[in-house]
Amino acid sequence: MNAKFLALAAAGVIAVLPIMKASAGDSVLPLSPDPLEQCSSFAARAEAGGAVSNWSLNVCGNAVDRAKGTRDELAAAYINRSVIHLARQEYDAALADSDAAIRAKSSLPQAHINRGIALSAKKRNKEAGQAFTDALALNPSHAEIVYFDRAMAREDDGDMKGAYLDYRKAAQLAPTWDTPKQQLARFSVAHAPNS
């Protein structure tokens, strides 16, 4: 009787172990057994300021390995892993993954956006501005975000007028988004008299 009970308890503990391990390490359980889907979910959470764990990086590493068959999947896995690296402030790795994504498929604006952020973090602001311009040329679905990112790179580069115009464009494209408007409020602007 005791032996049966012990065996049952041990089986229960073993069954629960993976869940305990994941919970302790990440506070987030994988949503799907597919590493490509999981990596995409983790990147979306990192983009939204959610927790970024070693586990999410491992999952995205698995996604890169598994995606080597198709260019779309490979580029997506690199893009999403670059988001994880950015959130962990691993800018060289984020830049390397963005470049790898562009090599796999150059027409995804998100690869250029994340590349621009990594370059900007490394204080390579002119190159960052060009990366954002490249992203805009690919008609991103949320151009306001790209203009906003480019505005920050231009501001850090000392191009205050370029930054102002980009913040203004972001505010025009997304009128309900407050952040670009708040940045515009920092600028004192005048109109030069017409010559």
Next chain:
Amino acid sequence: MKWALFFCAVSVAALPFQITMAAQNDDDDIVILAVKPRDPNVKPIAAAVSPKGQDISKPQAAQAGVQVSRR
């Protein structure tokens, strides 16, 4: 009368061009007098994609001001 109609038509046709030029001139005329420092909590926004490469960025995430760390 014919001449008056002709000039009217030309003026109307040229309006969009004039408006565009005026907008461009507005930007050209902008002078930045001063800029207050940026809040260090304001960060650039990264872009995630679906496994097939489709955009899954959420504008509402940007609205909430949640972005990747920068420095």
